[in-house]
Structures are given as C-alpha cells and as structure tokens.
Amino acid sequence: MKRIPQRTIDRVLIYIRTLEHLIKEKRHLISSGELSRITGISDVQIRKDVSRFGRVGTPRIGYEIEELNRTFKDYLLQKDTVKVVLFGVGNLGTAILKYPGFSKNRINIVAAFEKSSAKVNKNINGVKVYSVDKAPRIIKRIKADLGIIAVPENASQEVADIMVLSGLKGIVNFSPTSISFPKNVTVKDIDFSLEFLSLLCNIQHRK
Amino acid sequence: MKRIPQRTIDRVLIYIRTLEHLIKEKRHLISSGELSRITGISDVQIRKDVSRFGRVGTPRIGYEIEELNRTFKDYLLQKDTVKVVLFGVGNLGTAILKYPGFSKNRINIVAAFEKSSAKVNKNINGVKVYSVDKAPRIIKRIKADLGIIAVPENASQEVADIMVLSGLKGIVNFSPTSISFPKNVTVKDIDFSLEFLSLLCNIQHRK
DNA sequence: TACTGTGAAACGGTTCACAGCC
DNA sequence: GGCTGTGAACCGTTTCACAGTA
Secondary structure, three states: OOOOOHHHHHHHHHHHHHHHHHHHOOOOEEOHHHHHHHHOOOHHHHHHHHHHOOOOOEOOOEEEHHHHHHHHHHHHOOOOOEEEEEEOOOHHHHHHHOOOOOHHHOEEEEEEEEOOOOOOOOEEOOEEEEEHHHHHHHHHHHOOOEEEEOOOHHHHHHHHHHHHHOOOOEEEEOOOOOOOOOOOOEEEEOOHHHHHHHHHHHHHHOO | OOOOOHHHHHHHHHHHHHHHHHHHOOOOEEOHHHHHHHHOOOHHHHHHHHHHOOOOOEOOOEEEHHHHHHHHHHHHOOOOOEEEEEEOOOHHHHHHHOOOOOHHHOEEEEEEEEOOOOOOOOEEOOEEEEEHHHHHHHHHHHOOOEEEEOOOHHHHHHHHHHHHHOOOOEEEEOOOOOOOOOOOOEEEEOOHHHHHHHHHHHHHHOO
C-alpha cells in the first residue's frame, strides 16, 4: 500500500477510537454518514480514507464495524505495546503517569526520570522514578519507543539532548519552547498556552 | 487585512513565543534564517507569514524583534486577558490549574467545576472549585471565554452540553471521545493517546 | 432508494526562483 | 554578499459530481 499521509493517519485514529466505542455498544454496522455525524469529519472524506485501505463496504448497508476497525488497526498499529519514558514528575508529569486512557491503547509508561532527589526512587502508579543521569542506560536496556518532556521550560533542551543521546526516535514535548534536535528524531509539541490562544484566535477571526 | 488562515495563526503564535524569549535575552534583531533554525519553520515560510502583516524588515539586517512581536500581538491577541473555566478537577484538571505557563500569556482560569462533593468549595492555586450545577450562572456572570473538559470520558458529552448552554463559544476537550456541539461553538480536541499513536505511526511509516 | 466508490475540479498551502535592496 | 519580498509553480487535500450497486 502507498504511504499514508499524516493527516489521514490522524483521522483514522479517530475512526478507530469511535469504532471501538461502537463495538462496546454491540453495534455491527455503520454508514459513512453516521460516522460523519459522530466524528465531525465529512462523509466523503471518510469514504475516501476507507477506500485507501482497499476496504469494501456494502452499498445501502454501510461498513462492518469489527472488520473496518481490524483493517485500520492491522495497518497502523503494528506494535503490540508502545513503551514510553517520562522526564519530569511535576504536576503535569504526575497527571500523565496517572492518565487512565493509555492502557487501553497499549501505551505503557515504563520509567520516569526526575532531577529533584526528593522524588527519585518513588513509585507513582506503578512506575519507578529514577534519577535523570540513569536515563541513557535504562532507556537503551528497556528499548523505549517514545519520550515525554514534562520538565520546566529552562530544562527542556538539556533533557531533549539526553533523550536523543539515549536513542529515542520520537518525543512529545509539553514544554512551551522550541527544542532543536537531529532530523532523524520526530517531535510533537503540545504547548497548552498556544492551544488556548489558537482556539481563541480561531473564534475571534471568523466573521 | 484579509482573513488569516489557522495554520498561519498557529505559526505566528510560535513566532511570538520565540520573539519574547529573545526579548528577555535583550536581543534586538533577527533574520528569517535564524528564526527558522530556532523554530524549525522554513525561512521562506516565515517571510511569507511576516509579509502578510505588511511588516517590512531590512534587507541585509533582518527584523526588529520588538516591532515584529508587537505587530503580531496587536493583530492576534486583542483581548488583554482570556477567561477560562475548567470542568473536572482530577489529576489532569489539577495539573492544568497549577500549570505555570498560562499567566505570562494572560490566560486566567477563573473558576473550576466538579461533581464530586469532596472537592467542591476547595481552593486550588487560587481558583475556587464549585459544584457543576452552579456552572451556567457563574459562567454567564464572569463572562468566561473558553472552557476546558477534563472530566472522565463518560461524562464529557454531558459537561459539553452544560458548557454550550452556558454560552461558551470555545472548548478544549481533553477527554478521549468525540463530542457533538452546535456549529457556532469551536472545539479543540487533545487526546493524549491519539497524540502518541500519531507520533508513533509517523515514525514507523517514514521510509 | 440509500448507500459506497472515485475521477475530476477546486482549494489552500508550501516551495521555488528570482527581483530588489543595503 | 546577505538579506527581504513575492509572483508563479508545485503539491497535497478536500469537495464536487456522479457512476455503480444491492
């Protein structure tokens, strides 16, 4: 199959999330129109996305939910579990450690790292907190996939460097600053302030 | 000035964030090339974005940082402060209440709402926690701009309905589910699991 | 009739190539 | 030479319009 663009992947992840809700409700069939109403994504867009996977729905009937979900997941979510490490066990870091949604998506936070010695060696929600200087060794040993930056702004670049050095190829950066990194590493920035301001501009600038 | 597309707005918010860092470091001038190196956004893109605001840099020299920053902010950030209300004072909700980055962006969380009576009437980081049924009255009185959904998945639609009823026009939804809402309301979804899975697919699917 | 599936058109955004300027 | 500024080309995505089907 041809390479799937990131935009499409992000939509498909929403389809998967929705289909799994429906499966829990024992639903079996869904049309592109109904999926559109639930997700807010247009029905044509949904059919285009589905057809990319070669999947065939039944005219007049719609798509078989289980089958569609399996097709998406087989293609996108090859790894059975994702191993993630967290840097920074402050308020946000702790909330992430306790976030209830990860387990159902097979996302496992396997270790946390902290500078402040008061938190080191604690155990939060079953995750051990280590001193930052142990990070490279531990990350290589457990072969983590992704890393999370949840440290204060002024420490984020330093922490990012350690993550790159440890061989992580993907980073989710919650700190409100641009970090530099080699181009074989992929970074996703989530800056809460920017999300709010973006939404606000969005509202104000629509006539 | 013509309507500015959302993509551009999101980039400009990053420019503002960066320029303010530079101002703190007493820098005065910056070229599109250097701004590109910091932010990861291409230099041509930056010049295109800047030119949309009619701003003129000096060839050979670059842009005057203070001036550029002011131009962006004057256009985008008209409100002096943004009033936000929070629904759900669990782990994530509490982390948001204590998030240190909001104040410098003039984002104020002005009230929080919780179902569980154990938390009602508490005060977290200077923000009063009210019972959910008080929400419509309080939100209208204080004229809040945006609302945050940080309640468990199964309560998110119910809470969203209350927010719409209270007149909020923008919602940041941290719950991992699609919510339905009238089209005069703008919603921004932040689903942590999806962000991680998206990043992972991104890494795996690049050749 | 009520749906899926899809080529073609329209749209929007990014990159290119280069003119202009100090 | 090193920077800004920008029309034009390019590219990817979304929407349109409609053919196909049970």
